[in-house]
Amino acid sequence: MTATIRDSRPARDATGSASRETVPDQRIPHRGEARRPDSGRRPLSPLSLPAADAACAATAVTVAAATTSSVAPSAAASGTAAVAAAIAPSATVAVIAVILLSAVNAALGLYRPRLAPSVLDDLLPLAGGGAVAMALAPLLAPFLVPVPAGASPASGLHGWTVAVILHTVLSCGVRGAAYAAARSRLAGPGARPTLLVGAGPHGHRLAATLLDHPEYGMAPVGFIDDRLAPEAGPARLPVPVPPPTPGVRTTPTPGTGTAPEPGAVPVLGRAERLADIVRARRIRAVIITPAPGAGTAARRLARTARDLDCEVFLAPEPGDVLTDFLAPRDHIWGLPVLRIRPLPQARPTWPLKRGLDIALALAGLVVCAPVIAACALAVRCENGPGVLFRQSRVGLGGRRFELLKLRTLRPGDPHESETRWSIAGDLRVRPVSRLLRRTSLDELPQLWNILRGDMSVVGPRPERPFFVDRFSASLPHYADRHRVPAGLTGWAQIHGLRGDTSIEDRARFDNHYIDGWTLRSDMKIVLRTAASALRPGGS
Incomplete structure (x- = not known):
C-alpha cells in the first residue's frame, strides 16, 4: 500500500463558492484544562492490566496454598471455624502479594501505554516481579495475622515456586489474550483517526507504514503542513516533496488541477488550524515530525494537541540525536517515536x-x-x-x-x-x-x-x-x-x-x-x- 498527498481544497459548488467543512459542536476544554480520556477509544483500559495481574496473583497464591499447605486437611475435619482460621493466613498473603505485585509491575513499566505491546517483552518482568512479591508477602503476613507453621503458601521453596510459575503463566496468558483482542479491535473500525504534522519525506514514510500495518491502530486521515497547505495559495507552494522510499508517492502540488487518487492522505491545512482540524475530524492521535530548528513550534503544537485530549507522539528521523541517545521505547514498524506524556488529569492516579x-x-x-x-x-x-x-x-x-x-x-x-x-x-x-x-x-x-x-x-x-x-x-x-x-x-x-x-x-x-x-x-x-x-x- 502507498501513501500519497492530495489537495484537500474545499470543493466548489455550482455557484463557484467553496463549501466549508462542517465542524461538529463539540466542547473543547479551555486552554490548559484537560478532559478525562474516553477509555473506550484506547487499546486497553488503564485499569484492565492491573486488575488482571491482581486476579492472577490471587489465584496463584490460593492454588499454591491448596497444594502445599499442611494445615488445610486437618482443618477440614475440625469444622468451619478451623477452616476459616487456616484460610486467613493464605488470604492475607494473597492480599499482600497483590499489593506488592501492583507496585513492582508499575515500577517496571508494565502498565505504561505502548503502541506494540508483546507478551515476550513482558515475560521476564512478570516473572521477576512475581518472584519478589511472592517472596516478600509471607514475610510481611505475620505482622497482620498469626501464621501457623506451614500455612503460608510460599513459606517453602516448593510453595514459592508453584506461586511464581502459576502467576507468570496466568498473567502471560491473560495479557496475550488482551493484546490480541486489542489488536483485532484496532485493526478494524476501532482504529484511532491520526493526524500527521509535517508532510515531508519522513511524514510520508510514517503514513505509508501506518496504512500498511493496521495493527498499530492508527489510521492516518491527513497532514498539516505550512508549506503545502491549500490555503497558503499557489504563490507560496514549494516544489513537490520527492518520494523518500520506493512505493511512497506524492501527488502534484495542490492547485495543479490533478484529481486526487482514491485513498490518498490529504493535506488538511496549516499548523494554526490544528484545533479546528482535530475537532472536525475527531482526531485521537497526533504524530509530529519536527523539522530542524522547529523545536518551539513543535512544542506548541504538542501542547495544543495534548490539551485537546489527543495522544501525542514525536517522531524524529532515524539518526536524530533524540533517537541516538534517548532510546525511544515505542516504534512504528521500526521507526522510533516518543510518546508525549498526557496532562496530569488524564492519568489514572x-x-x-x-x-x-x-x-x-x-x-x-x-x-x-x-x-x-x-x-x-x-x-x-x-x-x-x-x-x-x-x-x-x-x-x-x-x-x-x-x-x-x-x-x-x-x-x-x-x-x-x-x-x-x-x-x-x-x-x-x-x-x-x-x-x-x-x-x-x-x-x-x-x-x-x-x-x-x-x-x-x-x-x-x-x-x-x-x-x-x-x-x-x-x-x-x-x-x-x-x-x-x-x-x-x-x-x-x-x-x-x-x-x-x-x-x-x-x-x-x-x-x-x-x-x-x-x-x-x-x-x-x-x-x-x-x-x-x-x-x-x-x-
Whole structure:
C-alpha cells in the first residue's frame, strides 16, 4: 500500500463558492484544562492490566496454598471455624502479594501505554516481579495475622515456586489474550483517526507504514503542513516533496488541477488550524515530525494537541540525536517515536491527588485550628477588624476564585489591593504581620480553599487577574500554569521562588512540575515544604 498527498481544497459548488467543512459542536476544554480520556477509544483500559495481574496473583497464591499447605486437611475435619482460621493466613498473603505485585509491575513499566505491546517483552518482568512479591508477602503476613507453621503458601521453596510459575503463566496468558483482542479491535473500525504534522519525506514514510500495518491502530486521515497547505495559495507552494522510499508517492502540488487518487492522505491545512482540524475530524492521535530548528513550534503544537485530549507522539528521523541517545521505547514498524506524556488529569492516579488534598486539608484544619485562632486574634489586635482577607485569584483553566488569607496589610484602596505587587520590607507591614508572612502562617486559611476544591495542596501559586494578564502578555508559557489547580505550595516555592522573585523562573518551574507530575512528586513537595518551615524565608 502507498501513501500519497492530495489537495484537500474545499470543493466548489455550482455557484463557484467553496463549501466549508462542517465542524461538529463539540466542547473543547479551555486552554490548559484537560478532559478525562474516553477509555473506550484506547487499546486497553488503564485499569484492565492491573486488575488482571491482581486476579492472577490471587489465584496463584490460593492454588499454591491448596497444594502445599499442611494445615488445610486437618482443618477440614475440625469444622468451619478451623477452616476459616487456616484460610486467613493464605488470604492475607494473597492480599499482600497483590499489593506488592501492583507496585513492582508499575515500577517496571508494565502498565505504561505502548503502541506494540508483546507478551515476550513482558515475560521476564512478570516473572521477576512475581518472584519478589511472592517472596516478600509471607514475610510481611505475620505482622497482620498469626501464621501457623506451614500455612503460608510460599513459606517453602516448593510453595514459592508453584506461586511464581502459576502467576507468570496466568498473567502471560491473560495479557496475550488482551493484546490480541486489542489488536483485532484496532485493526478494524476501532482504529484511532491520526493526524500527521509535517508532510515531508519522513511524514510520508510514517503514513505509508501506518496504512500498511493496521495493527498499530492508527489510521492516518491527513497532514498539516505550512508549506503545502491549500490555503497558503499557489504563490507560496514549494516544489513537490520527492518520494523518500520506493512505493511512497506524492501527488502534484495542490492547485495543479490533478484529481486526487482514491485513498490518498490529504493535506488538511496549516499548523494554526490544528484545533479546528482535530475537532472536525475527531482526531485521537497526533504524530509530529519536527523539522530542524522547529523545536518551539513543535512544542506548541504538542501542547495544543495534548490539551485537546489527543495522544501525542514525536517522531524524529532515524539518526536524530533524540533517537541516538534517548532510546525511544515505542516504534512504528521500526521507526522510533516518543510518546508525549498526557496532562496530569488524564492519568489514572490523578483522582488520588484530590483524595490526598481532602485528607491533608481536613487534618490541617483540625490540627491548625488553635494556631489559626491565635494568629487571627493577633491580627485583630494589631490591625483592627477584618481579620480575613479575600482576594480574586486565577486557578484551573483561567477560572477565578476567592482566595482566603489572614490580613497582614490594609491597602489604601481596593485598586491597590488588586494591582500593587507585594515586596519584602514593606514599611507598612507591622511586626506581627511580618512574622506571619515570614512563616507563611497567613496562608493557613487556604486549607478551606483546598477543601472546597478551589485549590490543591500542591500546584502553581495562584496570582491576581491583573498580573496574570500582564505576565501572559510578556511570557509565552505563563498561561500554561493554569493547566492544573493552583496550590498552597509548589515546585517553584520549595526552590525559593516566592514573593518578589523572577516570574519567568517561577513559570518555568511550575510548567516543569505539571509536565512531569506524579503522586510521588506531590508527596516530595509536601515533605520539603514541611522541612522548609523550620527555615522560613521572606514573603
